[in-house]
Amino acid sequence: MDSLLRIEHVTVSYEGEEVIQDISFDLKPGEILGIVGESGSGKSTVIKAITGILGQEGIVTKGNIWYKDHDLTEMNEKQLCRYRGKEIGMVFQDCKSALCPVRKVGAQVYEAVTEHEKASKKEIRCRAKEIMEKIGLHDSERVLESYPFQLSGGMNQRVGICIAMIMQPKVLLADEPTSALDVTVQKQVVEELLLLRKEYHTSMIIVTHNIGVVRKMADKVLVLKDGQVRDYGETKKVLEHSKDSYTRELMDSVLHLNHRKIPEAG
Known part of the structure; x- marks a missing residue:
């Protein structure tokens, strides 16, 4: 099966300092990749590089990021905007902070669509x-007429997922999508993301420090430390049979901090 997204030997620098080095992986249609590692390992930088939102000081200094047959690293801001949202959606760690607090949810959903296509408010x-x-927002009319501050953390996170998925992108990038939620809501959001993958055949990259999320969701896992790939492969093989010392240390630490694990669905 051909890859939908390919990262080839990518290095990213901030103000001349390399923060991720020579990273390569691929993502096939309908596949979920988990990216794990300790804080500062470069997890979020990877997905920011894909969408070109590294900020003024960040730059891809080496390598290529291929979406289908298009190299995203060769595109200018205007060209990248055509892909953000429509082809590649993004869910942030704290969607409430990413939403405008003084605009109703419905207006923000409408804007996300009309950036890319003409559609009526009724259709949207x-x-x-x-x-x-x-994704569990059964009172959708009230949610669309609400401001973000009128909604709970879990509801805002679902709104963020809705906005990311409204254009039915081929790839969804999720940066710590459950870390700001309590354990029960984490489980619900994980199951809802899996349902979206099934319904829309969406490929996903899930950035997380929570091994329970990776174990539950991911087909493959990439382990980062200090901006370098330490392990990469099928989730079960990496999490249970890794030969890399850092990955084994990471797994051992999870066993001692098992209260962060996502409960099994049942």
Whole structure:
């Protein structure tokens, strides 16, 4: 099966200092990749590089990022905007902070669509309600008429997922999508993301420090330390049979901090 997204020998620098070095992996249609590692390992930088949101000081200094047959590293800001949202969606760690606090949710959903295509408000609301139902926002009319501060953390996170999925992108990038939530809501959001993968055949990259999320969701896992790949492969093989010393240390630490594990669905 051909890869949908390919990262080839990518190095990213901030103000001349390399923060990720020579990273390579691929993502196939409908596949979920988990990226794990301790804080500062470069996890979030990887997905920011994919969407070109590294900020003024960040730059891909080596390598290529291929989406289908297009090299994203060769694109300017205007060209990248055509891909963000429509082809590649993104869910942030704290969606409430990513949403505008003084605009209703419905207006922000509408804007996310009209950036890329012409559609009526009625059509967009119908599309939003359909996704919201799938991810547990059953009172979708009230949610669309609410401001973010009127919603709970879990509801705002689902709104962020809805906005990311409203264009039915081929790839969804999720940066710590459950870390700001309590354990029960974490489990629900994980299951809802898996449902979206099944419904829309969406490929996903999940950046997380939570091994329980990776074990539950990911087909493959990439382990980072100090901006370098320490392990990469099928999730079960990496998590249970890794020969890399850092990966084994990471797994051992999880066993001692098992209260962070996502409960099994049942």
